[in-house]
Amino acid sequence: MVRKRFHGLKRPRIRQDFSKETLYNLSRLTTPGAANRTFFQQKWTAKSMARAYHNPYVREGQWTRMFDRRLPAVVSMSHQYLAKYDGSEMALGRGMGLEVDSRRRDDGREGVAEGEDGESQVLRKRDGRVEKTPYMHMTFHPLERRLDTAIWRALFSSSTKQARQFVVHGWVKVNEKKMVYPGYQLNPGDMFSVDPERVMFATGARKSKKGSPVSDQEAEDRRVERNAAKSKEAAAANNSEAEEGLEEVEEDEDSDAGAATLESDEDREAMTTKPEDEQDARKAMKNLVLRAKRILEDSKRKLSGKRQQELRSFAQSVRKTMAKHRPSDAVLAEGSSSETNSISDFETALAEIMTKIPSDSLPTQSTSAAQSDATAAASSNPQMQQPEKTDEYNAARDAALLSQALDRARENPIDVSKPYATPWQPRAFMSAFAFIPRYLEVNQNVCSAVYLRHPVARPGLAEVPTPFGGEVMGLAFNWYLRRR
């Protein structure tokens, strides 16, 4: 039997996942019309739409047993109101409290303020109508208690189906104990944790190839860019052919050679002089930082064997320079302890990075940002008048910024062995689905969440997230009401 299409585009269904199909279907979702349809037909359509979203992996019989017609709700009380009135004021007027037409009120206040002197428990809309509690939207609240749904709601997986897989495969713990039942009904106060690696995989961008850390989106962008450049080049070549004949420049091979081309005299000096031979500590530091920057910039390209050799020699020279200058260095000792700290940080970080570089490469946005920061800081620096001091200041600052950038890179490193694109970034279309309902409290750092309480409805807001309007939910509720 042919498997049914999960994301149909002809008969669109909204599913609990972060996919582009769901996003597309969401954009064209409408409330089905009631004209020319029997009540039964309306209910049928509504419940099938709703169930396609609300955990279709739970069998219908199982769900009908879970269904409860008593829907939970709360009303938020104001302690000022409770202290001021004992409730007898509600008997005033025609028996429902004194009425004030809020449309005529001119103080522009909204929300809880109603009544004789602007205080009541009744929440009103701007036009004076009372905010209703959307009970019907709570129809599927028992399903929100399930472990797999809660994992998806906490943004730990890209779909409920994947959440279910995580649970079954043993990546999920409830109260620090392994839980392998996706249908486990969370109790208020239960903490569930998912393995962070799984979460990063589920919510991270996909890799383009197995052996590369680049995300598929990025790879696509690069391909498009390359094609555009090629077509431009071709057009330019066609134009110039008539005038100058063949002048083929091997631009493509420039990627590696271009890394070695040096822009300014300063760069050239930094690259050519050996830092360990340099007598001036400050200058040595500066050269080092410059070279490190260049390397970090270049490393986004594929590294050739020659370049790798260069990197290794650079790493050695870093170690030598540091060994030579740091202990007796008056200039650095003069600076505050934080500066020296950052420099030592820089050293260790560099050493660490160097061991990795031949196989991987490093993120470059952070370093370039740091660079621009450094230049910006230098230009607005009040010490500009004294070039000597400025140099020293800039060197220390560069080192600090670089170490910061390296820290960031260490937090989110490039690692080909991971099953997701690195450095980690959220997967495509995720932000459109990103919200965390209030009945969960999530700590993303440890990929854990606490199920605080059961979801409730309150005036103007239902806590069970559902893509359908009140009509559909009401009809679906009615469908399940039928049998009990």
Added chain:
Amino acid sequence: MPPPEDDDVNDDEATRERKRREREEREAEDANEEASLDEFEREQRRQRREAEDQEREQEDEEGRSKLPKERASDLRPYPLNKEFRSQSVLSDELREEIWKRVAKGGQDVAEVSALFGVEMKRVGAVVRMKTLEKDWEKKGKQLAIPYQKAILRMLPITPYNPKSSKLTPHESINDLPVHPATRQQIFYPTSESRVFTRADAAKAFSDTLLPADERIPHPELVQLERWKAQDLPREERIRRQGEKDRRAREEKETRERKRKEWEARHLRAVPGQRWDFRFEDISVEDAGSDGRGRKGVGWRYGMPHEDRKRGMVKIPTSVE
């Protein structure tokens, strides 16, 4: 994209207007009060006001270069469902502060909850998970920091600024659950002259139902407000609150002591190699006549287990 809704635009204007009015009111109030203050307090107020003004200016400056704040319609992930919106989550700084106050400072959960406008259960959860996070840090376990940063960038956030004196409440802390007994509409005849209060209404619904004042999570806030309305001096209010806290503490200690005494009398612990065995007297009658009573212990002879029957769910119902 649908065009921006009118009420959103009005929202912005109304907020601005309200803010302006609030500021004016506050200034007027301050001016009134200022006469009755000593110099130290006046100085403190001045400093606070300056800090606030600075902050506002900074915010304005930042605001010019940033994206405009999201409107209500932007926070609706499902366009057809007007009854649902993406609600803000706690910022990491706020979580850190809550953890510091409860775990380090030893402050009361209810107190922290009322201060930051965060539900008590949420405060407990934040502290629990922050403790876990610190534990991971100490053990050198890798935290999912890039994930956290990305997610917090996608969600609306309840900010925390330690420098500013005003706090943004995260949620309503006094939520009154709709009690099943109050779902029916009842007609309760009573004389027109009678002062029919909330307590009477609760009685009319059910004999065991408490009035709203006692069913909310923070009844102490109501009491504080009542004292304020009675014009009690500040010292007196503080004294009474202290007295109340002391009594609650004592009660808790008594309960704990009694539990321990009961355990000493009824429980016998026998230390084993790996586990301590705890023995407790039970009654056979607890199992009931059919041997399936919920309080019953162990298995009764002649009563087969039900767990192989059709439809019996073996998923655990709770994890300790």
